[in-house]
Amino acid sequence: GQQLNQSPQSMFIQEGEDVSMNCTSSSIFNTWLWYKQDPGEGPVLLIALYKAGELTSNGRLTAQFGITRKDSFLNISASIPSDVGIYFCAGQGSNFGNEKLTFGTGTRLTIIP
């Protein structure tokens, strides 16, 4: 089955640093979603992108839907301790009525004291 290539797999940063992660796919998607998962919890939606080239912000988070529709980026500015967790991208196929969501393998973010 298809999975998205998400990178990096893990990041170790200091508080206050900016963070960038991305996802790429061999298939075109018409929706990209970014989720964050805390330990012992289910993923929670951060940002949804519906249009190629779209740039959307949610507080310190900014995500972009790649022009090729095969990639997406998530940036976190001025990281804080509560940003720690696993971040997942998810893409939805371009066939009308196909609501299947395919997830990336995740980026684990750790903040070094």
Added chain:
Amino acid sequence: NAGVTQTPKFRVLKTGQSMTLLCAQDMNHEYMYWYRQDPGMGLRLIHYSVGEGTTAKGEVPDGYNVSRLKKQNFLLGLESAAPSQTSVYFCASTTRRTGRMNTEAFFGQGTRLTVV
């Protein structure tokens, strides 16, 4: 609002035993999904349903069965559990709207299953 509720939250099974995981949502969502999450593998789709009475296979359906007899419930069954099915299972649901499709999936808290 309860959102998406999964039961049980934890379970230990012996190899060969069967069990059913229940997912319930109170948001009147049309679509429901079962994923499994393993270290380094992200979330992999097992089965999904686009409406009451319909189900479809995802990426890793072998060893699992599902049923959607009621719109609000999506059941995941393991007929004969194997150690390879040790994982954390997540249920999710989404709605479908006219115009721009809303595919924001809401997740349950997860079920941690260990097969020994």
